[in-house]
Structure formats: structure tokens, C-alpha cells
Amino acid sequence: MVKAAEEKDYVQSLERGLSVILAFSDHHPRLTLGELAELTGLSRPTVRRIVLTLEKLGYVRAEGRYFALTPHVLALGNAYLSSLNLTEVAQPYMEDVTKVTGHPCSLAALDGEDAVFLARIPSRRVMRHTLTTGTRLPAYATSMGRMLLAGLPDHEIEEFLRHGQFPRITARTVTDPARLREILHEVRRQGWALVDQEFEEGVRSFSAPVRDSGDRVIATLSMSVPAGTLSLAEIHGETLPVVVEAAREISKQLGAPAPR
Structure with missing residues (x-):
């Protein structure tokens, strides 16, 4: 089946990466891979790849078996505020x-x-x-x-x-x-x-x-x-x-x- 243009242009990996970032909150500041998988509905291997990528980019840090966001994430929000x-x-x-x-x-x-x-x-x-x-x-x-x-x-x-x-x-x-x-x-x-x-x-x-x-x-x-x-x-x-x-x-x- 040929995908519609809007479906072919949709980057699912980006959606998944953002869903992992947004899973962290004041109620969940530190999360394990299993907890992230449960909160996002993604498979554990997928979450692991995303988290390791975010860690390499500086958006996430490892704390033992837990992971947490770093202040670098604020750059995403600052880009919006600066442009506005x-x-x-x-x-x-x-x-x-x-x-x-x-x-x-x-x-x-x-x-x-x-x-x-x-x-x-x-x-x-x-x-x-x-x-x-x-x-x-x-x-x-x-x-x-x-x-x-x-x-x-x-x-x-x-x-x-x-x-x-x-x-x-x-x-x-x-x-x-x-x-x-x-x-x-x-x-x-x-x-x-x-x-x-x-x-x-x-x-x-x-x-x-x-x-x-x-x-x-x-x-x-x-x-x-x-x-x-x-x-x-x-x-x-x-x-x-x-x-x-x-x-x-x-x-x-x-x-x-x-x-x-």
C-alpha cells in the first residue's frame, strides 16, 4: 500500500523521542527504562535506544538504573520563548x-x-x-x-x-x-x-x-x-x-x- 504524503513525511522516531522526554515530570523526575516503557507505551528496547541517544546528546543523564533530564532540555523551551x-x-x-x-x-x-x-x-x-x-x-x-x-x-x-x-x-x-x-x-x-x-x-x-x-x-x-x-x-x-x-x-x- 502506498502511504499518503503526510504519512510518508511523518517521523515516528521523533515522536517517540519527544514522548520519552515528556514522560518526566515533577511526579516522575527519575525513571527506569521499564517505567519509561510503561509511561510511553513503547517497547523496552525502543526506549533504551532513545534514552541512550538523548544521553549522548546531553538531554538525559544516568543515575544508576535511573535516568533524569538535564538542564540542556531547557534549550528546547528557550527556543520557543526567544522566537516569540x-x-x-x-x-x-x-x-x-x-x-x-x-x-x-x-x-x-x-x-x-x-x-x-x-x-x-x-x-x-x-x-x-x-x-x-x-x-x-x-x-x-x-x-x-x-x-x-x-x-x-x-x-x-x-x-x-x-x-x-x-x-x-x-x-x-x-x-x-x-x-x-x-x-x-x-x-x-x-x-x-x-x-x-x-x-x-x-x-x-x-x-x-x-x-x-x-x-x-x-x-x-x-x-x-x-x-x-x-x-x-x-x-x-x-x-x-x-x-x-x-x-x-x-x-x-x-x-x-x-x-x-
Whole structure:
């Protein structure tokens, strides 16, 4: 059988190599060949060849029978950030937001079903979760994720709602696809998202869109605050407007058209 052009151009070995890299996480920082085979669904001999190749290239190091990623992997993410130039533009605005509000400010982009942190300006306040560049959070249960999802075309939102998994994280987590659809359309209409303790008990988060020259939502500026520190009324009246305005200024620097 003659393969279609797109199938002939598909490099399966590259797919397998990336799947091995992505198998490592904060829950699995060190893995054996057997564990990598189980997590990726690849055969042990295939995983062994991939790991040895990655080790030779400097992306993986051996620790006895375990393997772990090396800092060289960060070069892959840095290539994306450097080409986008987004974090360089956003950095001073994020610093100003944290200085004015006293709360950490984050920049994130959508990757599949997750919101991924591109940059973060910390504050002196201690939050339960350690969030750094590369941290992934479920899009459906976070303000940054909902803002990013709301920026997608309708057919992509429907695809996400049809095939996504929405487990309950806290007692407040919205898991019903129909309700999530309503929320995403509301977020799109109002131009910001707010999540009240759906991802973490005692934490409220809110986000605003960062747009490019084509008026596409390419990232989101967000903030998380302790529920006991700021009421919803204070968020709406004091901190959310600061985040929204900073996101608009970043978008303006990226060539986005003026808000309608």
C-alpha cells in the first residue's frame, strides 16, 4: 500500500523521542527504562535506544538504573520563548503589576489541555503550590486556562469539551461540560476570567488575555491570591483592573488592535 504524503513525511522516531522526554515530570523526575516503557507505551528496547541517544546528546543523564533530564532540555523551551519575544515584552509590565498589588503575576500559554507557565514574577507571599516556568495546570479548572480556551475558535472549544477529562479537584470545581461551555462564552464576552477556589482551596485566581497583531489570544496574564486576603469585591474593584490593563498594554506592544 502506498502511504499518503503526510504519512510518508511523518517521523515516528521523533515522536517517540519527544514522548520519552515528556514522560518526566515533577511526579516522575527519575525513571527506569521499564517505567519509561510503561509511561510511553513503547517497547523496552525502543526506549533504551532513545534514552541512550538523548544521553549522548546531553538531554538525559544516568543515575544508576535511573535516568533524569538535564538542564540542556531547557534549550528546547528557550527556543520557543526567544522566537516569540513575548516574555521580554511582558516582563516589565508583570514586575509593575506585582509591585502595585503585592501579589505574584504569571504569564501562560495553552498547550493541549493545559495552561503552561512561560514566566512568573513572585511576591513575598507564600503560596501552597510552587509554580515555575514550565509548570502545567489543567485549563478547565484555572482562570488562565479558561481565558486561553475562550480565545479558541468555537469548533476547537467544542472539541475540547467533547474529548476532555474534567475530574473534580475541589468541592467547587466545575466539571460539567455544558456549564464549562457557558463559562467560556462568558469569559470571552467580558474579557477576563475569575476562578474561586476551583483548583485550590483557599485560592482565587483571575486572568486577562494577551493578544498578538492578528488579535489572537496567544497568552494570558494572571494572578493568584489567598481567598482570606482579598474578597471578590476587592478583586473586581482593585486588582483585576490592574491585571487587565497590563495585559492590554502588553498586547498593544505586540501590535494587537485597540480593544473594541
